[in-house]
Amino acid sequence: MASIDDQLENLASSLTSRLPYCSGTLDIPLTNFVLFYGKEQDAHRVDLLNASEDELKRLAETCDVATFGMGQESVHDESYRKAGKLDVTQFAMHFDATLVGLAETVFADLFDGDETSSVRAELYKLNVYGPQSFFKSHVDTPRSDDMFGSLVVIFPTRYQGGALVLRDGGEAWMFDSAETLSRQSEKPRIAYVAFFSDVQHEVLPVQSGYRVTLTYNLYFADASPVPAVPVTRPFPQAKSPFEVELQLLLDDPTFLPEGGHLGFGLSHLYPIHANVLRDFGPTRTIPLAKLMSHLKGSDRQLRQSCSNLSLKLSPRVIYKDRSEELSVLCDHIVDFPSDETFENDPFWSFLREKEGGKLLNTPPGSEYSGSDDGADVTVYWVTRPSQTDQADCFFLTYGNEPGLDYTYMQACLIVDVGAVGKRATA
Numbered sequence: 209m210a211s212i213d214d215q216l217e218n219l220a221s222s223l224t225s226r227l228p229y230c231s232g233t234l235d236i237p238l239t240n241f242v243l244f245y246g247k248e249q250d251a252h253r254v255d256l257l258n259a260s261e262d263e264l265k266r267l268a269e270t271c272d273v274a275t276f277g278m279g280q281e282s283v284h285d286e287s288y289r290k291a292g293k294l295d296v297t298q299f300a301m302h303f304d305a306t307l308v309g310l311a312e313t314v315f316a317d318l319f320d321g322d323e324t325s326s327v328r329a330e331l332y333k334l335n336v337y338g339p340q341s342f343f344k345s346h347v348d349t350p351r352s353d354d355m356f357g358s359l360v361v362i363f364p365t366r367y368q369g370g371a372l373v374l375r376d377g378g379e380a381w382m383f384d385s386a387e388t389l390s391r392q393s394e395k396p397r398i399a400y401v402a403f404f405s406d407v408q409h410e411v412l413p414v415q416s417g418y419r420v421t422l423t424y425n426l427y428f429a430d431a432s433p434v435p436a437v438p439v440t441r442p443f444p445q446a447k448s449p450f451e452v453e454l455q456l457l458l459d460d461p462t463f464l465p466e467g468g469h470l471g472f473g474l475s476h477l478y479p480i481h482a483n484v485l486r487d488f489g490p491t492r493t494i495p496l497a498k499l500m501s502h503l504k505g506s507d508r509q510l511r512q513s514c515s516n517l518s519l520k521l522s523p524r525v526i527y528k529d530r531s532e533e534l535s536v537l538c539d540h541i542v543d544f545p546s547d548e549t550f551e552n553d554p555f556w557s558f559l560r561e562k563e564g565g566k567l568l569n570t571p572p573g574s575e576y577s578g579s580d581d582g583a584d585v586t587v588y589w590v591t592r593p594s595q596t597d598q599a600d601c602f603f604l605t606y607g608n609e610p611g612l613d614y615t616y617m618q619a620c621l622i623v624d625v626g627a628v629g630k631r632a633t634a
């Protein structure tokens with residue numbers, strides 16, 4: 209008979225990590241390569257399909273230096289980012305990622321053809337990476353809790369280098385647009401890459417020439433009944449390996465015979481409005497509720513499988529009391545009072561008594577088989593969540609712009625499994 213640890217490990221390995229990005233090339237009409245740009249009265253026109261070195265140099269010289277965000281500040285530091293930028297008021301193109309169907313295509317690709325929501329692409333900047341330009345590793349700053357990703361469109365100007373490297377969960381991928389665009393093609397094309405914004409990425413130095421890009425922020429929008437542009441969707445998989453594995457466990461009478469709770473650390477980070485910390489009202493459960501419709505990658509796969517198997521899935525935040533090595537599970541983001549509160553009353557007991565938190569008997573990171581003494585809930589961790597506590601629940605990293613009102617939150621998902629014979633909980 210397999211032990212619970214073996215069963216959980218098997219389940220964890222079936223939760224395949226999904227690509228956090230998609231890339232490719234797209235034919236677009238000739239008129240879509242023309243860029244108009246300038247500041248004040250002075251305007252220029254350049255065809256990015258046949259642009260000369262001089263034309264691109266002039267474009268690069270018109271650009272402002274691109275800054276990046278460090279916490280709340282906008283920083284210009286050429287050891288971190290060397291590139292030029294134009295704001296949307298300083299250029300115009302007929303090219304539109306939504307009109308050519310690109311926004312829908314990357315959405316279908318990133319979300320496996322999920323039709324429960326759709327995408328809104330917002331043009332953000334034009335960037336020019338001239339010789340020796342680059343952008344070191346960063347995550348993109350969330351601009352709202354609906355934002356899930358970024359789309360970069362790269363025009364076929366002459367350049368070498370400037371590949372985009374993405375890193376997630378110990379893996380790395382490279383999209384070399386210069387190499388992709390230099391391959392023979394009958395029709396003029398652009399290259400594109402779209403990725404979840406919380407994925408670390410960097411632009412390697414451009415060796416020669418000018419790499420010209422448009423960047424878009426990608427947001428969840430309500431699903432439209434009829435797509436504006438017909439797109440080919442990848443065929444959705446009937447059943448994921450994870451769902452098959454979970455179904456097998458549910459059918460196994462030795463697996464949690466009395467029922468129980470399975471815990472999953474999220475594989476992505478999700479934006480949250482920073483103001484939520486100051487809000488003492490019941491709205492503090494909203495960010496976690498919203499999270500459920502904004503899941504990405506394998507987190508979304510988990511939601512799909514639980515829905516198919518009628519298992520209740522709930523988003524939770526884990527707070528760790530470092531001094532006592534205890535963890536508490538909360539159904540909302542906690543707005544902590546000043547430190548004095550914890551002088552008499554330990555942190556974990558404040559969460560439990562005042563915030564309705566549940567004391568965990570198995571802090572994530574320890575063995576599954578803890579004792580139940582005094583704990584409110586036992587969670588069997590399938591994938592370990594990152595540990596969160598008062599100090600580092602919210603964090604800011606190097607972003608592509610200063611942190612506005614949004615930051616990334618860390619959370620976990622708890623699946624309720626019923627006893628043998630009545631496994632369904634939803």
Ligand SMILES: O=C(O)CCC(=O)C(=O)O
Nearest residue numbers: 348360372411421423608
């Ligand atoms: O140009 C690219 O490929 C990525 C640019 C980027 O990461 C950004 O503008 O935030």
Ligand SMILES: [Fe+2]
Nearest residue numbers: 347348409608
């Ligand atoms: Fe970025």
